[in-house]
Amino acid sequence: MNRGQFLRTAILLPVCFTVILSVAFYFGFSKNEGFISPVKNGARLSYFDDLEHKADNDDVINAVDDLTLLKANDNIGEITIGKSTSTLRYNAEFSYQQDSMSIMPQSVVPGDIGCVYVYAFDSNITPDDRGKGALIDGVFGKHNYAFVDEMEMNSVDEVMMYSPDCGKSLVLYCQNRQGAGYVSTYTAFIYKEVE
Amino acid sequence: MGLKATRRILCTILALVISVCTLLTIGSVAFKFTVGSQPVVTKQLINGDAISEAERQLEEKFEALEIKSGIPKRVFLMVNDNTSVEDAMDTAMQNVFGEENADMYSNNRVEYFYNLCTEYLDGNGIPYTEENVRLVADEAAHIYSDCVGIHGELYVVGHITEVSSVCLKLAYSAIAMIVLSLMLMCVLFKTRENAYLYTLAGVSGGSLAALFGALACLIARVGMDISVQPAVYTNGANGIVRLCYVAIMASGVMIFAATTVVMFVIYAKKNQETLRKDVRFAKIISKL
Numbered sequence: 109m110n111r112g113q114f115l116r117t118a119i120l121l122p123v124c125f126t127v128i129l130s131v132a133f134y135f136g137f138s139k140n141e142g143f144i145s146p147v148k149n150g151a152r153l154s155y156f157d158d159l160e161h162k163a164d165n166d167d168v169i170n171a172v173d174d175l176t177l178l179k180a181n182d183n184i185g186e187i188t189i190g191k192s193t194s195t196l197r198y199n200a201e202f203s204y205q206q207d208s209m210s211i212m213p214q215s216v217v218p219g220d221i222g223c224v225y226v227y228a229f230d231s232n233i234t235p236d237d238r239g240k241g242a243l244i245d246g247v248f249g250k251h252n253y254a255f256v257d258e259m260e261m262n263s264v265d266e267v268m269m270y271s272p273d274c275g276k277s278l279v280l281y282c283q284n285r286q287g288a289g290y291v292s293t294y295t296a297f298i299y300k301e302v303e
Numbered sequence: 304m305g306l307k308a309t310r311r312i313l314c315t316i317l318a319l320v321i322s323v324c325t326l327l328t329i330g331s332v333a334f335k336f337t338v339g340s341q342p343v344v345t346k347q348l349i350n351g352d353a354i355s356e357a358e359r360q361l362e363e364k365f366e367a368l369e370i371k372s373g374i375p376k377r378v379f380l381m382v383n384d385n386t387s388v389e390d391a392m393d394t395a396m397q398n399v400f401g402e403e404n405a406d407m408y409s410n411n412r413v414e415y416f417y418n419l420c421t422e423y424l425d426g427n428g429i430p431y432t433e434e435n436v437r438l439v440a441d442e443a444a445h446i447y448s449d450c451v452g453i454h455g456e457l458y459v460v461g462h463i464t465e466v467s468s469v470c471l472k473l474a475y476s477a478i479a480m481i482v483l484s485l486m487l488m489c490v491l492f493k494t495r496e497n498a499y500l501y502t503l504a505g506v507s508g509g510s511l512a513a514l515f516g517a518l519a520c521l522i523a524r525v526g527m528d529i530s531v532q533p534a535v536y537t538n539g540a541n542g543i544v545r546l547c548y549v550a551i552m553a554s555g556v557m558i559f560a561a562t563t564v565v566m567f568v569i570y571a572k573k574n575q576e577t578l579r580k581d582v583r584f585a586k587i588i589s590k591l
Contacts, residue, residue, distance in 0.1 A: 114500075118567075121315065129323065130519065133519075134523070145543065148455070151531055159359060206371075289435030289436045289438060
């Protein structure tokens with residue numbers, strides 16, 4: 109075997125194969141990206157609350173006129189029940205609910221005809237504030253509500269099915285706490301908007 | 304076309320087949336031991352960031368549960384004294400592969416939280432009703448499942464099983480093809496060295512292609528832009544693909560280095576033999 113023959117077989121041939129196969133490898137992988145990773149793109153593995161943006165969510169967001177433009181946990185202003193004021197968030201996750209009340213996605217925009225559903229922990233509505241008026245002040249403007257009624261409900265679905273007679277209303281509801289722990293029933297406080 | 308030229312073309316084709324098969328073998332084996340490997344996937348997904356985020360989530364959610372239920376969060380967090388978050392997440396991943404309860408929610412878990420709560424309430428003389436505390440325990444178990452459990456398990460298991468089985472079959476077939484090509488080459492050449500040289504050239508081409516192909520994929524981040532919810536798992540998921548490319552590259556380098564050395568040894572040996580033959584022939588001639 110002479111030197112030329114060796115160089116042709118041992119160097120030139122592999123180099124040619126390398127060029128062809130490297131390109132094929134790259135395009136083969138690019139076309140089958142789904143096969144490469146064991147986890148599907150967009151898959152959900154756990155249910156974490158968005159704590160990463162908790163500091164950003166402390167600030168009230170810029171004004172919007174539609175609830176669908178909001179993200180979960182967005183700070184949309186304040187809600188005052190009687191004398192107590194709490195942060196009002198859109199569709200707040202569980203860890204945000206400890207110090208905030210949550211305006212549910214089934215709601216209408218405060219001030220529109222329909223019902224605004226707000227969820228709170230029982231412990232965040234003090235006994236003194238029950239039966240008093242409410243005020244929502246935030247990105248949707250200022251809205252005053254007068255207390256109308258207090259009702260016992262068996263489930264969240266029942267709360268959501270309930271629609272007060274008044275045109276612009278607010279339903280504030282909480283799961284009833286009883287000593288240590290809580291029961292499966294809910295209390296709904298019904299309000300109507302006043303000028 | 305002469306016999307020599309035909310033989311050269313046949314050998315080039317067989318060397319190309321060997322190159323393709325080498326590339327397939329390297330890729331399949333690297334895939335099997337990275338993307339298709341349970342311990343690797345577990346280690347990459349359940350990394351330090353995911354564990355500390357899960358711990359933080361548990362703290363925050365149990366704090367909210369404390370306000371909702373009136374039972375202190377330290378009572379719920381006692382679950383970590385029994386099994387650390389890391390161990391629980393590892394168990395969840397093992398359960399994913401064992402197709403068992405990977406979300407970590409079970410009646411036993413509810414019962415466990417119920418016992419923690421009642422122990423605290425009894426110890427402090429706080430009155431309670433069983434039903435109320437059971438609701439709290441159930442919510443605590445759900446929180447634990449949300450933070451520590453793995454929920455999108457079906458795709459992971461199905462995919463890993465598929466990758467493992469496909470890669471194994473592909474690797475066996477490719478190795479068989481390499482052996483067959485080598486045998487054909489040995490038939491084509493009278494001297495084995497030429498057959499070995501063509502085979503090694505094929506293997507070397509395939510291994511270099513694996514090296515450069517994987518490098519190109521790594522640079523272009525092919526398959527590495529996966530977004531997983533929550534985001535803390537995204538790095539781990541992309542890390543598995545990165546590891547796969549690195550494994551392919553490392554295998555490519557090692558096989559290329561080995562084949563190159565062997566090729567030069569064969570060449571040197573062959574030349575030595577030719578030289579020895581020439582010397583012997585010269586001696587015979589000089590005696591005559």
